[in-house]
Amino acid sequence: MSYSNNSAFNMKNPTVDAPSKTLSKFFTFNENSLQALSEPYFWFSRPEDFNDPFESKVSIIYPDNVWKCIEAFDALAARSTQEDWRERSAAARETAQTDPNYVLEQLRPRLEEIETFSFEKVRKASMCCFFNEQDNKKDDLNILMWAHYGNGLKGFKVEFESQILIDTLPKEIAMLPVAYSKKFPTVKMLDLVNAYARSDISGAALLLVAHIGTKHSAWKYEKEYRFISDTRGEHKYDAKAIKTVTFGEKMPEAQRKVIAAVTRSINPNIHYYEAKRSSDSYQLIKTPLTL
Structure with missing residues (x-):
């Protein structure tokens, strides 16, 4: 970005x-x-050169609802070339019926890739x-x-x-x-995935800059x-x-x-x-x- x-x-x-x-x-x-x-x-x-010990710190929240996670990836795949996910979506839904935590564990690396891609530029700002x-x-x-x-x-x-x-x-x-707040800034990964799925780059940007634009x-x-x-x-x-x-x-x-x-x-x-x-x-x- x-x-x-x-x-x-x-x-x-x-x-x-x-x-x-x-x-x-x-x-x-x-x-x-x-x-x-x-x-x-x-x-x-x-940011690491600044005097605020919490400079650019943010809490990244990963999803705990497997169905919302699957829906988010379905929406993202519909706007991309992720053929592998389209093929795996049905299997993920079937497995989630009996073992939702297993599906979340399998999706975790994909979410981490999106996190790395999304925050790389911002963290180097x-x-x-x-x-x-x-x-x-x-x-x-x-x-x-x-x-x-x-x-x-x-x-x-x-x-x-x-x-x-x-x-x-x-x-x-x-x-x-x-922005000044007593609440620690957070970014929900599903919000970020859904913003990409909507091709809402501005919305994604608002989430990404939370940690460089918020202080106590x-x-x-x-x-x-x-x-x-x-x-x-x-x-x-x-x-x-x-x-x-x-x-x-x-x-x-x-x-x-x-x-x-x-x-x-x-x-x-x-x-x-x-x-x-x-x-x-x-x-x-x-x-x-x-x-």
């Missing part, structure tokens, strides 16, 4: 929940962030994660995001125009808003939006997408000047701000800067 052919998650598809007008990324000042800004590009990482600010000024000053990803106000945040990113990143890149509700403060690619590593974008740069209060002046110089060299229209702590409340305050 290629993401570029996946209409449910194609970046140009209007049925997908679009990001807010702007998306943001937090950075620590280092050689990697400077290089990514100067070229400019985003780095797409594999690489992603780039953004903060989806929802056009809310308070989101811009999210204390936890600055603490966890903005290096405790020693880093900086870059705000991007969403539409420019969507228009200029490679078309094969998909997008996906993260404890992460809800991230308001995460993901760009997804088959390829790990650098993905270039148009520097015109950069709208603002906000420096954390604790970021040294020398580092700010370096970031300002790098970003101005690729886009002279960027506005600069500082996020600083309030003196009388648990809030951050954003003020414009002249550099």
